Amino acid sequence: MVSSIKLSFINFLTGLGRMNLFTQKMLITLFTTRVPLNIVLQNMYDIGIKTLPVLAAVCLFVGTNMAFVGYQIFKQFGGQDLLGVYVGLSCIREMAPILVGSIMAAKPGTDISATIATMRVKEQIDALEVMAVDPFWFLLVPRLIAFILVAPLLVIFADFFCIFAAYMTAVFQLHLNSGKFFEDMVTYLQVIDFFKGITKGFVSSLLVCIISCYFGYNSAPGPKGVSKAINTAVVLEASLIVVVNYFMTEVMYGVQ
Amino acid sequence: MKTIIEFKNVTKSFGTQKVLDDVSCKIQEGKTTVILGPSGTGKSVFFKLLVGLLKPDSGSIFVSGKDITKMSEKDLMETRKKFGMLFQDGALFDSLNVADNIAFPLRQHTKKSNAEIDKIVSHKLAQVGLPTVHHKLPSELSGGMRKRVGFARAIALDPDIVLFDEPHSGLDPVMSDSIDKLILKMQHELGSTFVVISHDIAGSFQIADFMGMLYKSRLIEFGSKEYIQNSENPILKQFFSRSSEGPM
Numbered sequence: 001m002v003s004s005i006k007l008s009f010i011n012f013l014t015g016l017g018r019m020n021l022f023t024q025k026m027l028i029t030l031f032t033t034r035v036p037l038n039i040v041l042q043n044m045y046d047i048g049i050k051t052l053p054v055l056a057a058v059c060l061f062v063g064t065n066m067a068f069v070g071y072q073i074f075k076q077f078g079g080q081d082l083l084g085v086y087v088g089l090s091c092i093r094e095m096a097p098i099l100v101g102s103i104m105a106a107k108p109g110t111d112i113s114a115t116i117a118t119m120r121v122k123e124q125i126d127a128l129e130v131m132a133v134d135p136f137w138f139l140l141v142p143r144l145i146a147f148i149l150v151a152p153l154l155v156i157f158a159d160f161f162c163i164f165a166a167y168m169t170a171v172f173q174l175h176l177n178s179g180k181f182f183e184d185m186v187t188y189l190q191v192i193d194f195f196k197g198i199t200k201g202f203v204s205s206l207l208v209c210i211i212s213c214y215f216g217y218n219s220a221p222g223p224k225g226v227s228k229a230i231n232t233a234v235v236l237e238a239s240l241i242v243v244v245n246y247f248m249t250e251v252m253y254g255v256q
Numbered sequence: 257m258k259t260i261i262e263f264k265n266v267t268k269s270f271g272t273q274k275v276l277d278d279v280s281c282k283i284q285e286g287k288t289t290v291i292l293g294p295s296g297t298g299k300s301v302f303f304k305l306l307v308g309l310l311k312p313d314s315g316s317i318f319v320s321g322k323d324i325t326k327m328s329e330k331d332l333m334e335t336r337k338k339f340g341m342l343f344q345d346g347a348l349f350d351s352l353n354v355a356d357n358i359a360f361p362l363r364q365h366t367k368k369s370n371a372e373i374d375k376i377v378s379h380k381l382a383q384v385g386l387p388t389v390h391h392k393l394p395s396e397l398s399g400g401m402r403k404r405v406g407f408a409r410a411i412a413l414d415p416d417i418v419l420f421d422e423p424h425s426g427l428d429p430v431m432s433d434s435i436d437k438l439i440l441k442m443q444h445e446l447g448s449t450f451v452v453i454s455h456d457i458a459g460s461f462q463i464a465d466f467m468g469m470l471y472k473s474r475l476i477e478f479g480s481k482e483y484i485q486n487s488e489n490p491i492l493k494q495f496f497s498r499s500s501e502g503p504m
Contacts, residue, residue, distance in 0.1 A: 118350075119349075122345065122347060123343045123344070123345070124346040124347050126304075126309060126343070126348055127341070127343055127347035127349075128346065129307070129309055129336070130307050130309070130336055130339055130340075130341045130419075131336070131360065131361045131364065131365075132333045132334070132336040132337045132364075132365065133334070133361075133364050148412075212320075241428075
């Protein structure tokens with residue numbers, strides 16, 4: 001029992017070290033080579049445009065739900081007018097970054113780990129190397145750049161969709177005052193909140209990209225290897241998004 | 257004859273399992289060398305070491321006189337441009353069509369125009385006997401066709417050395433024979449050094465100038481086709497006779 005725990009701990013540390021080296025290699029390639037622009041653009045389309053409809057649908061429902069729940073809570077002490085502040089702060093500071101991270105893990109994240117793991121299993125990554133093409137340069141870093149460029153934009157869209165849905169629900173279904181909804185939101189929200197939210201979404205997305213690439217690239221042979229790569233990546237990403245988000249919130253807002 | 261590849265006392269292990277044990281051989285330029293052996297004897301590792309995808313635990317591997325085990329990653333990338341490789345299932349990129357797969361190394365390593373690349377792609381496809389499949393996706397091809405397209409991609413840059421990883425695997429005897437004839441024809445046309453790993457005995461004798469036998473991680477015999485054919489080594493005799501009785 002003790003030796004099994006010891007072995008698991010050693011394996012965990014080994015994995016962490018390997019992931020660290022992998023990330024370093026990605027960053028070195030990012031800063032020392034000129035990555036093909038057409039592949040970056042293709043990845044930006046796949047990661048950004050194709051993710052947007054899913055993100056919009058999820059954010060619209062989350063925004064609606066937040067308006068309902070907030071209204072029920074604030075009504076108990078006559079504070080319905082605070083709904084705009086509540087929705088604005090929650091969405092921009094917490095919900096939008098977490099949703100972007102989660103959707104990135106669910107859609108482009110799984111797509112990356114599945115694609116790269118399949119390429120590994122079908123010897124296509126070996127083929128790239130034999131053809132003197134660095135897989136980090138050709139496969140991984142273009143995806144990393146696409147994530148870096150697309151993630152902040154997706155956070156902005158998520159902010160918009162959540163607040164828009166909450167506003168529509170508040171005004172047209174709960175019959176709250178339209179002007180008051182935005183007036184309070186603008187009063188209590190600061191521009192820095194907006195940038196902090198973008199930073200959180202950006203960091204979560206970066207984690208998703210690196211973890212998906214790492215597990216896909218190091219996939220074991222066979223269909224089981226591919227499924228394990230995807231599964232491990234998604235579980236780790238989902239867990240890390242909330243954990244890292246907590247620590248970022250602590251750093252950004254803990255002293256206030 | 258000039259040596260283009262040399263393995264000098266190469267040993268490679270994964271964990272406690274020794275996959276190649278003190279392997280030494282010289283591969284001659286412009287000839288076809290076949291490395292035979294039963295499954296799980298380290299044939300694929302032999303190739304991965306040869307192109308620098310793996311590093312040996314000990315020993316040296318020389319390609320055109322340069323030790324690739326001591327090369328930097330950058331020099332290794334340059335050396336790999338000398339190689340073309342046909343993988344077991346072709347290893348074609350699923351998202352690219354046949355023409356783009358063959359054009360891939362040309363686009364990466366040459367400054368040729370699209371028209372020039374198209375011309376080379378058509379020529380290579382004609383050479384491997386598939387002149388009309390430019391726009392098909394790899395998923396639309398049969399196993400034999402995928403191997404031929406993989407072959408066309410492997411020779412796209414007219415490499416000095418072409419490696420074949422189990423070119424007969426998954427093919428029926430007729431298709432295997434046509435791949436052998438294609439290898440013979442291309443070797444004659446290109447004049448490159450061909451290295452084949454295989455466990456197909458009949459096909460290997462058809463294409464080989466030199467042969468080696470890997471068994472239990474060791475290269476137990478290496479020499480001309482005639483030398484291997486007439487060898488009294490009981491392991492070789494059993495392998496060639498496809499018998500389940502013997503020292504193997």
